[in-house]
Amino acid sequence: MTGRRTAPGRDTAPVPPGVAPEPVTPDPPAPVRHPLLHQYWADVVFLHWRADPAAVAPLLPPRTRPDTHDGVTWVGLIHFRMRRLGFGPLPGLPWLGSFAETNVRLYSVDDEGRRGVVFRSLDADRMLPVLAARGVAALPYDWSPSTVSGRVAEGEEIAYTCTRRFPGPRGVSARTRVRTGAPLAVPGDLEHFLTARWALHTRRPLGTVRWRNDHPRWPLHHAELLELDENLVAAAGAAPPSGPPDSVLASPGLPVRFGGWRRVREHR
Template sequence: MNPEVVTLSTPRPVRRSLLVQRWTDLAFLHWPVDPALVAPLLPAGTVPDTLDGVTYVGLIGFRMEGVGFLSGPGVPYLGSFAETNVRLYSVDAQGRRGVVFRSLEAERLIPVLVARATLNLPYMWSRMRLTRDGDVLTYTTRRRWPGPRGAAGEMTVRVGAALTEPTPLEQFLTARWGLHTAAWGRTVHLANEHPPWPLHRAELLSLSDTLIGAAGLPQPAGPPVSVLYSPGVPVTFGAVSRPAGDVQQPHS
């Protein structure tokens, strides 16, 4: 198995739209983590995706806007909400790189219930707030349901200069064209596409977090190795497909 090349644009254009949405005001925080610790947390048929032998855990805060089905318009009110997720990096037997969500905090209960029931995504109903003061953004969350109730996080970042050429690590962490999840008794892959990320450097001003630990991962002991910001992109999700065959740890 050879993982696909990391590309700034999708290698698999979505032919039939399942969902449309827009992600805005994203903050990406990442820490290195031992692939051996991550492997048991991934769906069957996937392994940790690595760069130079290291994989990463991401804490991503943003606002979801205009969620709509097929190519239709966004659902009023329910289709727009703040979100913070904890994610890992995966690759399947077909070489498709993706993300695996360990938790997704969202402030709208109905989208949480729908995502849990349809794709078994670990959405959590939470109190959320995203505020902006000039170039400083603060993302705040406190979990309501399900447990562990009270898992929480608050991160504040200052937006810096635009990136003209992302590093290999920055590309590896952000250029993800699908997700893997265990649903309907099997592992499935849900592809997405969007324009290349408009990325900015960012400075982490403060962080208080228990979401990573609540997701079954060691709580990071030090600062993140990568802090990025993006004003956002429109996103399209395509059809669900199933990874085929067994998979072995990729070489990187």
């Protein structure tokens, strides 16, 4: 089955009076000048479902709300291969920093009008990065033995599986198989909305923070969903999907850098 695309439209989000959301842009609004982390995301598969903003709002950190496109927000199930995760100016780690990852994410805009994503879960195939990310970055990583077969290339198939082991709930899993189609010559508004996100929002002891990132423009492909069996979305607190994804995309990947984070200020 092929992912369905919504018609392009104006990107809007409910924000406090006087604060408009920043534009959705395929390129970062500002470069990360002093990266704390660098990594490569390879063989990326994006599955997305439409969602009711009112249902998603309680799942977001304080001072953020659902970001919307044409009046709806989106829930994403994203698979990729993390390659050579590294810190600051140091080279990427070849084994410890390379693993399969699957995340469930929501789309957010904060009280300052900055768009981002909120990770409800991140399942990774290496235990040590999971422990480090939970402790240092306050991100909800889980250790989930995973497999990947194939690659993202036109006409080829790729399959991801993961099964959660720690900290749980144990047994939560996903299996996804897609066939990559032709490149998108000109990605539309929705494709940029779902993929060109320049920050993540997460809750830390001192409040909600925004953690910036940058990367080149996504090389995106159409993709055909061949198989999907998952309960990660429901385990992340979102409504279980009632049908196939509304959008299916794939990308061979790109390098990503993360800068520092800063606290989201309250709008007055």
